[in-house]
Amino acid sequence: xxxxxxxxxxxxxxxxxxxxxxxxxxxxxxxxxxxxxxxxxxxxxxxxxxxxxxxxxxxxxxxxxxxxxxxxxxxxxxxxxxxxxxxxxxxxxxxxxxxxxxxxxxxxxxxxxxxxxxxxxxxxxxxxxxxxxxxxxxxxxxxxxxxxxxxxxxxxxxxxxxxxxxxxxxxxxxxxxxxxxxxxxxxxxxxxxxxxxxxxxxxxxxxxxxxxxxxxxxxxxxxxxxxxxxxxxxxxxxxxxxxxxxxxxxxxxxxxxxxxxxxxxxxxxxxxxxxxxxxxxxxxxxxxxxxxxx
Numbered sequence: 001x002x003x004x005x006x007x008x009x010x011x012x013x014x015x016x017x018x019x020x021x022x023x024x025x026x027x028x029x030x031x032x033x034x035x036x037x038x039x040x041x042x043x044x045x046x047x048x049x050x051x052x053x054x055x056x057x058x059x060x061x062x063x064x065x066x067x068x069x070x071x072x073x074x075x076x077x078x079x080x081x082x083x084x085x086x087x088x089x090x091x092x093x094x095x096x097x098x099x100x101x102x103x104x105x106x107x108x109x110x111x112x113x114x115x116x117x118x119x120x121x122x123x124x125x126x127x128x129x130x131x132x133x134x135x136x137x138x139x140x141x142x143x144x145x146x147x148x149x150x151x152x153x154x155x156x157x158x159x160x161x162x163x164x165x166x167x168x169x170x171x172x173x174x175x176x177x178x179x180x181x182x183x184x185x186x187x188x189x190x191x192x193x194x195x196x197x198x199x200x201x202x203x204x205x206x207x208x209x210x211x212x213x214x215x216x217x218x219x220x221x222x223x224x225x226x227x228x229x230x231x232x233x234x235x236x237x238x239x240x241x242x243x244x245x246x247x248x249x250x251x252x253x254x255x256x257x258x259x260x261x262x263x264x265x266x267x268x269x270x271x272x273x274x275x276x277x278x279x280x281x282x283x284x285x286x287x288x289x290x291x292x293x294x
Contacts, residue, residue, distance in 0.1 A: 040082045047075045068283050069251050073214060075279075076244065077181065080207075084174060169199040173208060180211055189215040206232060206239025213248060226252035243273040247280055254291060263293035 176191035192212040196205060213228030229252055232245030250265035266284045274281070 036085055040078050040085070043078055047071060047078065066251055066255070066287075068279075068286070069248065070218075072279055072283060073218075080177060081181065084177070169195075169202040169204055172199060173204040176208065177211065180215065185215045185219055206236030206241045206245075209236060210241035210245050210248075213245065213252075217248060217252060220255075222252045222255040226256065243269065243276045243280060246273070247276075247284060250284065250287065254287065259291050259293075263288060263291060266293065 172191075172195050176188055176195050179188035179191050189212060192208050192215065195208045196212070199205060199208075209228065209232035213225045213232060216222070216225035216228055226249055229245045229249040232239075233242055233249060236242055236245075246265060246269045250262045250269060253259075253262035253265055266288050269276075269284050270281065
């Protein structure tokens with residue numbers, strides 16, 4: 001006759017409590033992140049209004065085109081932070097969902113065991129055997145397990161491990177961008193350079209190249225900024241930061257007193273990216289007016 005271990009329900013209860021606490025904690029983090037997104041949205045709206053007002057003021061406005069571009073750069077940083085926070089919220093929601101699924105499986109397993117005991121105890125052993133896979137089933141997103149499986153197949157199937165590099169790229173990009181947010185521009189420069197050397201073929205590369213240029217631009221290193229922005233435009237022309245890179249290339253050239261090249265860059269921006277946000281179009285037109293471009 002199968003002996004019932006009274007400690008098992010207690011252990012299950014303790015584990016379930018830990019899962020519930022983890023889900024509650026994740027939910028609290030979710031709420032906190034949502035609050036941060038709301039605050040960033042308010043900041044973004046304020047900056048966008050300031051940028052719009054500056055572009056509507058014409059040549060006699062309080063801000064030069066470069067000053068307005070700096071304001072737009074701040075807007076871009078806030079948008080980047082919002083995307084990052086939104087991604088974190090999605091990850092937390094996924095974790096909460098997975099935790100709930102694990103709780104449901106555990107509850108079903110415990111119910112099955114108690115039903116077996118109530119029927120006479122003879123089915124307890126069978127219940128344990130049948131219920132074990134559900135109780136021991138790993139989470140639906142086993143990162144380490146998936147990575148091991150892919151690496152194990154690499155030699156025979158010839159498929160490179162895709163998931164781990166993508167995750168590493170996202171983490172490395174986030175680390176570099178956090179340095180930029182802290183205004184630690186030398187460290188951010190180093191981090192973005194390292195990122196581009198390692199993850200230059202990932203979806204984050206175009207953005208990283210643009211922000212590398214910004215680390216130079218904000219420090220007045222306009223020659224290096226021009227090179228970085230030119231690379232961002234040429235190498236990642238189809239990327240989301242290509243318009244920004246070309247626009248800032250024009251401003252960098254203007255800072256270097258290379259007015260002709262600045263005018264050419266801004267004219268190319270207007271021709272190629274006519275559908276860019278209005279604030280960018282207005283900035284380019286304002287700069288061309290100030291430089292008296294033909």
